[in-house]
Amino acid sequence: MRIRVLAAVVAAAALLSGCGQDAPVEPNALAGPKPPAPTTAPTSPAPSAGNSVELDTSPTIARIKQRRLLLVGVREDAPQFATRDGAGEYRGFDVEMARDLAKRIGLDSTQVQFRRLPSTLLLDGVAAGNVDVLFGGTADNPQLAQVGPYVITGSERYLVVKSDDRKLAEELQRMLDEAVADGSWQRAYDATLGAAGIQARPGS
Template identity: 80%
Template sequence: MRIRALVALVSVAAVLSGCGQDAPPGSNALPPPNLPAPTTPAPSSPAPSVGDSVELDTSPTIERIKQRRQLLVGVRVDAPQFVTRDPAGEYQGFDVEIARDLAKRIGLAPTQVQYRRLPSTLLLDAVASGNVDVLLGGTADSPQLAAVGPYVVTDSKRYVLIKSDDKKLAEQLQQMLDAAVADGSWQRAYDATLRPAGINARPH
């Protein structure tokens, strides 16, 4: 009886010791659930405050001219002392020289100028509608238009006419006209055109 009891006790101890061991790898234990990887929220850009305005470094008109690679210039048909067109279709005159100088200062070649001869009845509409970038020899007789200059003074003052909503264009054109006087470009244009015609003129 003692031997049987001893055997029974040994068997019970063996069973109990096996129950306390950890399950080996690869056992039927369920793996932990797949958790989504932690995400870092993207930094949000600050919302613009109400009333903030963005001021362009350059004129939107000049940007369009550069993209188009052409300056559209309106010239008057009633001012032959300032601009003429020969039988071959070439434009000549003081206004043409000024237009070419402006084109160079914008970053174009002097040949990248397209002229549009305009009667007096179409001058203002051509500028206001954007059919020309600038009009040489105009006056701002409408709130839609602004006059820059004058770029030449004879018996009257002649201005560069543009749309009034592009203030940067006005500033940059004025700087270009001032630079043309300072570096002698205006004088060379005058000496090649108006002076031989006997027309006395000054820059402003």
């Protein structure tokens, strides 16, 4: 009888000691859910050669595109290159070349405004910004630069622009070279100077 009581006491003591113990805790179980792993912002892919953006642009060409109009000065004293007919339409080699340049800039051939300038106002018209480009001039003014020649007859004829826009001069020269290469220069010549019997050749 004493043995049974002793066994019961031992069993009860073991039960009570087990109830006082905490259940085993896994590490970090009380720390709450794990924060998501930090993510890095996706990096922008490097631009490929085909998608590169030209940062060195001409401010003059930017203004032309914004206003959707190319302002062209033509000489009043050279009717064989630019003249105005009875209906008010401009005709001539310089006119055709100006319209070709407008298309290469991104305009259409009608988005050109011509301004006939007397010889005394040719360079002032460019320097003052009244025209974007002057056809048929020469630049002996540090404010101005000449591009070309775009045509050679008895003398050389140049495009004249402001000298503070180096990129404009480069772009215009490239466009003139393209006009010669793709036959646009020749078509303009054949329809104007050539039809009038005036011998001329491209400058580049």
